[in-house]
Amino acid sequence: MDTLSSKNSPEGGYRLTQTVKARPLVSIITVVRNGRKTLEKTITSVIQQTSNDLEHIVLDGGSKDGTIELLHDYNSSIAYWRSEEDIGIYNAMNKGIELAWGDWLFFLNADDLLHDKHVIADIAPHLRGAAGCVFGTVVYDTGEVHISHVSSSIKMYNTVHHQSAFYSARLLRQMGLRYDEKYAICADYELNLRLWLNSTRFVPLERVVSFCADDGTSRKNPMRAFHEMQLIQKNALGLVTSLLSFARNVSVYFLISRQKAKIRAVQQLLRNKK
Template sequence: MYFSAVHPPKISVITVSYNARLTIEQCIRSVIRQQYNNIEYIIIDGKSSDGTVSIAEKYKNHIQIIVSEPDKGIYDAMNKGIALATGDVTGILNADDFFAADDVLTVVAEAFKNQDPDIVYGDLDYVRPDGTVVRKWRSGRYKKGMFNAGWMPPHPTFYCKTNLFKKFGHYSLQYGTAADYELMLRFIHLNHLSVYYVQRVLVKMTVGGVSNSSIKNRIKALFFDMKAMYNNNIIFPPIVLMIKPLRKLSQFF
């Protein structure tokens, strides 16, 4: 699939939400402000009870699809969004995330158009609700085998050609909170899909993720990481499991 000035990629952006009243408006507004004009915006809500959907409905003229119904969790909701997506390229922007600038999707589209990769990713900042940056995730250029050294790109910056989901599968619910890590492992490490790194901050993420919310959840997340590694041909998963969190230390400096 080749893109050009005549046929720029249509980008499907999927936001999944559940009781995200405090953050979803910032998320939605960051999509609406994008300068790129070939966007399909989809919101998949898990039947929120806090007014999240009412906030989304305020912007329904800018949102192609809004679904609010019970689901089996965040990755089930992502899969629902992917099933509805009609774009050439698809990415996930969760309700706690927002685009770092108004030209992010322009940059993503240019990368697909000029480089023709299967996947585009970039950098991410973790921020407090007041906007203060607390961590800086600088991905770096991918080289074959880097997942064996604990590397991974930030999932909120991960955009891929939509047809890849049909070819290589969706988010697997058997990996719990590591489903995004497992999918990127499967696409990039196991199936050797081509990637292109955009060296700039694409997304800002408000701190307070589910997988880091308690020691119990963190242990479960490690178990799911290990399972993903074993099932996607990572060399020496126990060692990689120890290296992976150590790589994050540099994000705090």
């Protein structure tokens, strides 16, 4: 329970009262707004890690649902948290980058979980090299598996899932990279594309990193995501590539939508027969 600061304080965490003797290997950054119902499970999945070579940073966007009270309850487990208004999820993530002390950055949403208690311990040996991004696999709460990969396909769509990727903090700072806040949904894709275009070394791992909710902003707003991807590709790769990518992604979206509609129809028929 909270013993470190007043319940009225807009910030907390053990950094405010303890001397941190060494930089952690990994900074796990969570951004949240009115996520009281799911945030505790996210925090717990970090606390349960068998590796201690990490810190947890939480940026709250001025929640009114009890999130701040929950954060106070975990003051002794979270390195640092702050509650203040932001101008979007990527604005909050950029704040997290500035606050992080770790050599590597990992972004874990407030309704997502680390897959198991050994994730950081298993990933750590692969973070000792010269890679710029180390990534694994994500499992959605629907059971769908997203296996990230890096190839020239990244010019067409985001091939590296955000909740699977560990980024070198040193590299991002050396390159002056931040999330481009003019994008509301696809700034993580824009960052991955810039890294790839700069010949960053991406290292894939056969390891499930996290469980993710299937209601992320990009999945709920596919057409807006397509529009942002087209703008990103136009700026980075030119108009022709962006138009080809848009046509491909819209075709895939409607194909998947039709398949899902067929599945729902079959499921309804089966229910009607019962």
